[in-house]
Amino acid sequence: MKTNQWKVFFDYEKEEAWLNEKAAKGFAMTHYTLFRYTFEDCTPGEYLYRIELLKTRAASPESIKYIQFMEDSGAEHIASWLSWVYFRKKSDGGSFKLFSDLSTRIIHYQRLVRVWLLVGTLILVQLANILIQFYVNGFQDIAFYLVFGSLAVCFIILFFRFLPHYIRKVKALKRERDIRE
């Protein structure tokens, strides 16, 4: 049976954990389109899910090559959105890890830092834009305040929560790499 569920995640690791919880309960994700997850029934614990942020968009030749490699390694490509890809693998009692060493985990977190930086910059530009409008046209519309306010909140959360979160992870893993592989 197919079921849909709408959900927004900002932290991909929480998203991944959620997908794995669902799979453990017998709901295997089969599709994703902008916040909408489609699940199909499965044997509880049949699948393990992993989410990865690729270097380039999922549809780029480079990414297609990589996804192909993943599929040849026994993983299943479930969905992609921009540069995000969802993989799953039959658990068969084993584990499913995309990265088995510190260096590749560091590279992945660095990618996340770059993405949040980019999103943050875009929001900042937008905020500046609205401020200029305020200045030029005066304070007319309440909608302006709402848009400005919500964008500002997004920006604050992003810059003070997500970005430091991933930067800390990168630092911790690098320290770890200084003393072991």
Add this chain to the structure above:
Amino acid sequence: MIDNPEHIALTEGVFLILLSMLQPRHGYSAMQYVGKMTKGRVVLGAGTLYGAINTLSEKQWIRAVSESRDSRKKEYVITAVGKTILKNEMARLEGLLLIGKDELGGTLI
């Protein structure tokens, strides 16, 4: 080119991938073989393996066996350079092991 051969410390993953490619193998087969060699202790992540294969073939420590059109099944094999790296690394590890045994005096082993 062999860069700085006497100081190369390979990662565990790279060491095992090079060993597995003494025979021509494609990615998945290397992954499985590494698991077999280490009795399941080392499970290579496919993402990590993918990056390693690309880097190793750029460095020409391994090379693609045949330029088959179907790149999915591309097999790789270790090169002469790769073998030298592997041998140097084994000598380095052996040396370390000897030092360790000497210093510990066999008491903990």
